[in-house]
Amino acid sequence: MIARCVCGSVEFEATGAPINCVACYCDDCQEGARQIEALPNAPLVRDPDGGTAYVLYRKDRVRCSRGTELLKNCKIRPKSDTNRVVATCCNSAMLLSFDDSKHWVDLYRSRIQGEVAPVQMRICTKFAPEGSKIPNDVPVYPGFSVRFIGKLLRARIAMLLGR
Numbered sequence: 626m627i628a629r630c631v632c633g634s635v636e637f638e639a640t641g642a643p644i645n646c647v648a649c650y651c652d653d654c655q656e657g658a659r660q661i662e663a664l665p666n667a668p669l670v671r672d673p674d675g676g677t678a679y680v681l682y683r684k685d686r687v688r689c690s691r692g693t694e695l696l697k698n699c700k701i702r703p704k705s706d707t708n709r710v711v712a713t714c715c716n717s718a719m720l721l722s723f724d725d726s727k728h729w730v731d732l733y734r735s736r737i738q739g740e741v742a743p744v745q746m747r748i749c750t751k752f753a754p755e756g757s758k759i760p761n762d763v764p765v766y767p768g769f770s771v772r773f774i775g776k777l778l779r780a781r782i783a784m785l786l787g788r
């Protein structure tokens with residue numbers, strides 16, 4: 626699986642099956658998207674309903690295969706553990722990574738080339754912009770869902786077991 630910035634200078638490779646594919650509507654994802662979308666010529670980060678779609682992979686299965694030197698970590702708050710990694714060549718949002726021990730990264734689904742995993746759930750929808758029409762094609766959760774956390778835990782256990 627390849628995630629590529631709009632101009633093609635930055636590329637990430639992911640191997641194996643993703644942990645999950647979610648659209649998140651939380652305040653941080655909206656604010657992060659707003660900040661990145663405000664950069665010159667930046668492609669849209671959010672979907673029209675205010676959600677941002679991510680494909681989650683174990684972090685040991687994702688690597689930057691091109692353009693590492695063009696990456697910049699953006700933080701909404703200076704002390705936040707969450708980095709929104711932007712390709713500075715064309716201001717494409719590439720992924721979320723974490724300074725703490727989280728074991729996964731969230732690739733922005735819009736950057737993934739070719740066949741993309743469909744969104745499996747929509748989370749934190751209680752924070753969605755007022756009046757936004759959230760599709761109910763997949764399960765919708767007002768906060769974080771137990772299923773979402775369960776999938777992350779299973780991936781962590783598989784990593785600990787060396788699978």
Ligand SMILES: [Zn+2]
Nearest residue numbers: 630632714715
């Ligand atoms: Zn680029």
Ligand SMILES: [Zn+2]
Nearest residue numbers: 649650651654
């Ligand atoms: Zn979010």
